[in-house]
Amino acid sequence: xxGVMQNPRHLVRRRGQxxxxxxxxxxxxxxxxxxxxLPEEGLKFMVYLQKENIIDESGMPKxxxxxxxxxxxxxxxxxxxxxRGDSAAYFCASSLESAxxxxxxxxxxxxxxxx
Amino acid sequence: xxxxxxxxxxxxxxEGATVAFNCTYSNSASQSFFWYRQxxxxxxxxxxxxYSSGNEDGRFTAxxxxxxxxxxxxxxxxxxxxxxxxxxxxxxxTNAGKSTFGDGTTLTVKP
Numbered sequence: 001x002x003g004v005m006q007n008p009r010h011l012v013r014r015r016g017q018x019x020x021x022x023x024x025x026x027x028x029x030x031x032x033x034x035x036x037x038l039p040e041e042g043l044k045f046m047v048y049l050q051k052e053n054i055i056d057e058s059g060m061p062k063x064x065x066x067x068x069x070x071x072x073x074x075x076x077x078x079x080x081x082x083x084r085g086d087s088a089a090y091f092c093a094s095s096l097e098s099a100x101x102x103x104x105x106x107x108x109x110x111x112x113x114x115x
Numbered sequence: 116x117x118x119x120x121x122x123x124x125x126x127x128x129x130e131g132a133t134v135a136f137n138c139t140y141s142n143s144a145s146q147s148f149f150w151y152r153q154x155x156x157x158x159x160x161x162x163x164x165x166y167s168s169g170n171e172d173g174r175f176t177a178x179x180x181x182x183x184x185x186x187x188x189x190x191x192x193x194x195x196x197x198x199x200x201x202x203x204x205x206x207x208x209t210n211a212g213k214s215t216f217g218d219g220t221t222l223t224v225k226p
Contacts, residue, residue, distance in 0.1 A: 004158075033213075042119075042202060042216035043159065056213060089156055104214070106158035 002027065004094050005074075006107035014115050019079040019086070021110045025094030032075045033104065034067060037089040049075055082114045118142060119205050121217035128224055132193045136220045138203030139185045148179055149204040150188050153219065159202055162188075193224045 005024040013019050025032050030050055035043040048056040049069035060067065064082075069075040079086055089111050093104040121138045128134050140148075148165035163170065165177040165186050176189040190197055203217035 035216075037156070040218070042218040043214075044216070045213050048213060058213075091158060103161055103164075106160070108158050109156075 004029075004092055004105050004107035006090075006092050006110050008110060009108060010111045010113070012113045012115065013082050015083055016081050019082050019112055019114075021077040021079075021090050021092075021112070022074040023077070023092030023094075023107055024074040025092075026096075026105050029094035029096055029105070031095045031097070031102075032069050033093045033095075034075075034077050035091045035093065037091060037109075039088075043091060046077075079112075082112075084114045087112055087114045116141060117218075118215045119203055119217040121201075121203050121220045123218060123220060125221040125223055128193055128222070130193055130195060130224055130226055132224075133189065133191045134193060134222060135190075136188045136201055136203075136222075137185055138187070138217055139183075140203075140205045140215075141184070142205070142207055142215075143184060144207050145184075145205045147206040148177075148186050149206075149214075150175075150177060150186075151202040151204055151216075153200045153202055159216075162201070190222075193222075195224050195226060198222055198224045 007022050032049045034046040037043045045059040047060050047067045064080045066078045089109045091109045092107045095102045119140050150162040151159040152162045153159045163172050165179045169178045174191045178187045200219040200221045202219045204214045206214045
């Protein structure tokens with residue numbers, strides 16, 4: 001009974017390259033959330049997706065960042081033309097339902113380093 | 116002002132000590148409250164939900180004060196394995212994932 005799976009665990013990119021982060025939710029979960037954690041800070045909500053739909057992207061930067069959760073396959077967080085300020089830990093979480101008291105289960109995260 | 120504020124610490128306590136963390140939130144419409152634990156920037160793990168009536172899970176007790184808009188976490192008989200960063204999490208009347216995390220309080224329990 002695998003939990004939330006994220007890959008890669010570590011990703012190194014040079015400025016200007018693209019970064020693709022993948023997240024497979026827990027079995028049976030259809031709600032996926034992406035968070036970013038900068039050094040010495042808490043997690044910041046980025047986007048909430050269900051299959052084939054973006055429900056809430058109020059935390060996503062307006063440019064260079066996009067997310068999808070296709071009918072088949074993992075959710076993808078895509079960062080185009082990365083800059084040093086994108087270096088952070090990116091966590092994905094999933095839940096069974098979306099109610100406000102629903103528990104979130106987190107993946108191990110992807111540590112993105114931009115050189 | 117941050118939506119959720121925590122004392123960053125660090126709190127350095129000896130084994131067996133009792134330690135308490137507080138967290139304040141600014142949105143009076145907040146509905147759900149949680150404490151998460153994060154070890155060395157690994158994935159956060161749910162420690163406990165926080166209810167208005169207060170709740171206890173072994174050595175851990177969580178309290179919610181809606182009038183003053185703060186929640187607390189009390190750890191009794193601290194163990195070395197309690198060393199971690201404790202994250203306060205608040206949600207409003209939105210979806211489960213749009214949680215607001217505090218920046219965390221770091222606890223180090225020493226022998």
